[in-house]
Amino acid sequence: MSRAPAITLKQLSCLIAVEETLHFRRAAERCGMSQPALSAQIQNLELALGAQVLERSRAGVTLTPIGREVFARAREVVDGAQAIIDLSVASRGGLMGTIKLGTSATLGPYLLPQVVSTLHKKYKGLSLYVWESSPLDLEYDLGRGAHDVILAQLPTVSRDFVVDTLFREPLYLALAVDHPLAQKDHIAVADLEGLDVLSLSPQYHLHRQVSDLCQTFGARMLRDYEGTSLDALRQMVGMGMGAAFLPALYVRSEITDRGGGEIIVRRIKGRSIFRAVGLVWRRSAGRSEQYRMIAGIIRRVARAHFADLQVETDPD
Structure with a gap:
């Protein structure tokens, strides 16, 4: 038989x-x-x-x-x-094996190149697979095991996740160069009242944050013109369709010297506007110590290369 x-x-x-x-x-x-x-x-x-x-x-x-x-x-x-496998790797110590990391398009491309370079130089036995998707999909995919860990804007929604906060990233107000407010070195809170503001689509955490900011400052969020990416948002701002809040890492990468040809960026005087970013993994994961090591490396890279970020202190 x-x-x-x-x-x-x-x-x-x-x-x-x-x-x-x-x-x-x-x-x-x-x-x-x-x-x-x-x-x-x-x-x-x-x-x-x-x-x-x-x-x-x-x-x-x-x-x-x-x-x-x-x-x-x-x-x-x-x-x-x-x-x-995770328990086996954890028992040997160090960073090795394969880790699947998920990230969003508003964060990964502007932070991960320096992080990946550092990890590759120090941990030759580590393979880091990076998968990019929307923030809502990231959390869902983490929960079902498609990712081992995600780099995400906080807060997350599940109690089944461990969150290691990495840094706070400033949000700058982006304006077309010919916008009336563009001539000011600093934008006052009062200047935002009635301002037309563009945002990303609702699948991004940044959408909800910008919506809250508009309510706080009396600005108008233009829901009929939502960007599909930060680049699309920047282009719409440059066309004079409205202002936008752009993350510091994106500004540093894509808008040279706080200006990008058709747009300029400004801080809001007297107000600190940030988004919190963290490394997140399942509470049941067997490699928590390895993920904490990666979180520590990201914080060190952020301190060394990104002066705009307010980096969290490493836990004892």
Whole structure:
């Protein structure tokens, strides 16, 4: 009697990726393999189970009833295996192995290059996979295990997360160069009353923060013209469509000497406006000490390279 093929963690991971993306190409990218290789893994899983787990059609891909049952258990198996790996890595000390880090487009591109360079020089055994998505997706993906740790604007919503606060990042008021307020070196709070303010879409924490600022200062948030990125927001400001609050890391990277051709940035006189940024991971993670080490490295990089940031003190 022939023996049934074994089910592997790779096969289960591929099934999870397909279910979560509902797209073979994106699932293959997440798994770090080609589409044919991913299809082969799914076919081997179906062969081992003796049942079809996916339905493929022109409309996309969906799980069969048995596929949904397998998926529910696959997540537990893969998470359990990862927890064992995490404990093994933690027992050896230092930073090594693979860490999946999620970040948002308003933060990662302007902070991580220096951080990644530092980590690579010091920890040759560490592989850091960086995944960029919206803040709301980051927290959801962290909770379900797609990320090990996320770099995020605070606060987060789940009590199942550990938050290590890194720094407070100033927000500057951006104006078109021909805006009436652009001639002032400092903008008074009273100048903001009635000011038209642009923001990112609601999927970003910055949207909620800007909305609160507009209510506090009596400004008008233009909800019909929400940017999809900080670059889009900057361009709309340059066109004179409104003002915007831009994070200091973005300003430092993209707006030279506090001016970017079509726009200038100013502080609000007498008011400190910041967003808090932290490193966040699941409370159940087995590598908390490693994540705290990364948080400490980010703080050191921030102190050394980004003078505008108010960096938190390292815990004892």
